[in-house]
Amino acid sequence: xxxxxxxxxxxxxxxxxxxxxxxxxxxxxxxxxxxxxxxxxxxxxxxxxxxxxxxxxxxxxxxxxxxxxxxxxxxxxxxxxxxxxxxxxxxxxxxxxxxxxxxxxxxxxxxxxxxxxxxxxxxxxxxxxxxxxxxxxxxxxxxxxxxxxxxxxxxxxxxxxxxxxxxxxxxxxxxxxxxxxxxxxxxxxxxxxxx
Numbered sequence: 786x787x788x789x790x791x792x793x794x795x796x797x798x799x800x801x802x803x804x805x806x807x808x809x810x811x812x813x814x815x816x817x818x819x820x821x822x823x824x825x826x827x828x829x830x831x832x833x834x835x836x837x838x839x840x841x842x843x844x845x846x847x848x849x850x851x852x853x854x855x856x857x858x859x860x861x862x863x864x865x866x867x868x869x870x871x872x873x874x875x876x877x878x879x880x881x882x883x884x885x886x887x888x889x890x891x892x893x894x895x896x897x898x899x900x901x902x903x904x905x906x907x908x909x910x911x912x913x914x915x916x917x918x919x920x921x922x923x924x925x926x927x928x929x930x931x932x933x934x935x936x937x938x939x940x941x942x943x944x945x946x947x948x949x950x951x952x953x954x955x956x957x958x959x960x961x962x963x964x965x966x967x968x969x970x971x972x973x974x975x976x977x978x979x980x
Contacts, residue, residue, distance in 0.1 A: 812943070842855065906922075906925055908922065909921055909922045
């Protein structure tokens with residue numbers, strides 16, 4: 786069965802809203818996401834507790850329409866793995882297991898610093914015997930590359946425990962309007978009735 790796709794109108798347009806309304810709508814939307822995410826976690830936990838291990842799948846029908854299947858996945862046993870190779874090597878050597886280790890040449894820590902690699906990028910290297918350029922200026926040494934930068938954008942930091950108050954400011958008709966018609970009604974001017 787397919788994953789649930791986001792339900793939003795192709796006509797989504799909030800361009801008629803003032804900047805303060807856009808920011809309020811973003812805060813309310815984030816509050817809804819956080820709230821529904823928590824609800825989803827709690828529902829999943831309750832359903833997992835309630836589902837019979839012998840009957841691990843249920844169909845979900847709403848008004849006679851089959852909309853989803855819920856399946857209880859059985860967890861598996863974790864696999865042993867090494868999370869600190871140097872500590873493991875030290876232990877193997879200290880416990881007579883030298884045959885399970887090998888010596889590997891790796892760059893020293895300073896050679897892995899971004900500033901050192903950037904310096905190498907700015908230099909040209911040539912073969913000592915032939916004089917042939919092996920790395921022109923601006924090219925990265927083999928095995929090195931420019932890492933992905935961080936994306937710009939906006940971030941929203943919320944006052945602690947503000948979700949209840951923020952959710953109380955929501956107009957359900959506006960949120961449903963965004964999802965289905967792609968439009969949000971402007972807030973009435975002061976003194977105008979809300980209906």
